[in-house]
Amino acid sequence: MKKNMSSIRTWSKKATSALVMATVAFIGSASAIEAKTVPWQETVEQSKGQTVYFNAWGGSEQINGYIDWATDQVEKRYGIALKHVKVSDTSSVVSRVLAEKVAGRKSNGTVDLVWINGENFRSMKQNGLLFGPFAEGLPSFQGVDSQEKPTTVLDFGEPADGLEAPWGMAQLVFIYDTDTFSRKQATPPANALELLEFARKHKGRVTYPLPPDFVGTTFLKQLLSELTPEPGVLLKPVSEADFDAVTSPLWRYLDELHPLLWREGETFPANNLALTPMLDDGEILLSMTFNPAYASSAIASGELPETVRTYVHDVGTLGNTHFLAIPFNSDSTEAAQVVINFLLSPEAQAHKADPDVWGDPTVLSMSQLNSIERKRFSSLPLGPATLSPEALGKVLPEPHSSWVAELEEAWKARYRQ
Known part of the structure; x- marks a missing residue:
């Protein structure tokens, strides 16, 4: 497995660079539609x-x-x-x-x-x-x-x-309690590979929302964007790709991650909002959201403690x-x-x-x-847990929307039988 994860690490670095370059080229070809002229x-x-x-x-x-x-x-x-x-x-x-x-x-x-x-x-x-x-x-x-x-x-x-x-804009961010991490002498995982090691050290304290919850599916796409050897393909319709080849690193990763998750990956929270009370109770150590200001809002409403903060992966996170x-x-x-x-x-x-x-x-x-x-x-x-635009770092482009259904069906076939 070490050999496999080493390969994933190499793909991750290449994937991020290629994905961003492909996005710039693709966006450059988009043309505007002339607006209607009703006064x-x-x-x-x-x-x-x-x-x-x-x-x-x-x-x-x-x-x-x-x-x-x-x-x-x-x-x-x-x-x-x-x-x-x-x-x-x-x-x-x-x-x-x-x-x-x-x-x-x-x-x-x-x-x-x-x-x-x-x-x-x-x-x-x-x-x-x-x-x-x-x-x-x-x-x-x-x-x-x-x-x-x-x-x-x-x-x-x-x-x-x-x-x-x-x-409105959105970007995937991860949420953690600095007080809990300090007591455990833990560091937030900076990418998919570190997340796997974090889950291994803190077995049963990591999870993600059940796809097709939007954030749950986004988490799958985040992992895929980091791990796949063919990131540029993600910007095109899924029908133009070899789905099995592009996604195989994701399934290998999840096969190793799931036994380390909350309830051994047999059960997942229904949606991303369900993660908030779990994080507040200390049942899990990490949460996630697609709203960079959500954690600050949750602090203001008393749903999360004032020691909660957010972070992003060092290679960037998905935004739309x-x-x-x-x-x-x-x-x-x-x-x-x-x-x-x-x-x-x-x-x-x-x-x-x-x-x-x-x-x-x-x-x-x-x-x-x-x-x-x-x-x-x-x-x-700005809010105590809201990252500045600079701290949010690189925004990874979303895969073409046609990838969503294929990913969700493949995930369901593998992990919900």
Whole structure:
């Protein structure tokens, strides 16, 4: 096994470099879609009195609270009724809109706005389920610099083409309690290989969320990005790759890791939020999240102790953007665009970035904002467990969204029989 792990170590270093280079080349080929030219004030006038059914994940009190705040704001400012439809799985929303299209329901759709990215966006785009392009015609989109933040127009390898508007940034970070680590004289593992050694030294104290939980699947993709000898292939559709060859280092790694995990890898926490009380109770030593400010928010809410901090792997961690889109059969497309434009504004983005509110990093680039708008962000408390942009280090690109289903099915076939 030492020989195998040595090979994995070599692949890991080559993988990171090649993956980043391939991403730069791929993004460079993406072209923007010309925005629609409907006068914005006309859209605002037509939006008054409309109701927007916003289908968004409802599993976080902090996020729900932010959407409640936005609901009040758009009602007062624009006369729009925003209704948060809390969902647990966005794929169910995609299935519902698809069923409406198959049934010939071209208007009066049940969904006016959806929080989306990755394979769900790709599915809606390929099946013609989206209104637009609209995103680049929003006034607030002027604050987005796609050259600085290419994932604002490239969603898991799929060009957004103006069919969805960026809403927030995300990057995988790991969470630990400095007090516990000090007492154990432990050091946070800096990469996949060190994580395996850490799990061996602290048997039963490491785990990850059960795929297809988003963070659980992201953890698999993080490992794959570090371990595979063919990282550039991950940016292309999975159908163009030799799946077995690309993923074999991942399965070898997990075969060794799982017996060392919490409950010997026979049981996994249902989702990433389930890791928080486990870390707080000392049942596990490491947690993970795709929101760099989540740990600070959890400290503020009393869910985690003040000694908790976050870190990233030395080779970088996966990052992406999450988006807002409008289904093709919405009767409230004007109001949906006005809501999205508000959510993309510096005011709403800064409020969302506040760790006491949500702590979701902004998609806006400070270079695109004026001094007053920049001050909204510079005056925000960073949070005790939130890494600075410099400390977050290198962002590894997400594999093409088509890899998700294949990885999840392969994982299930191997470890859930």
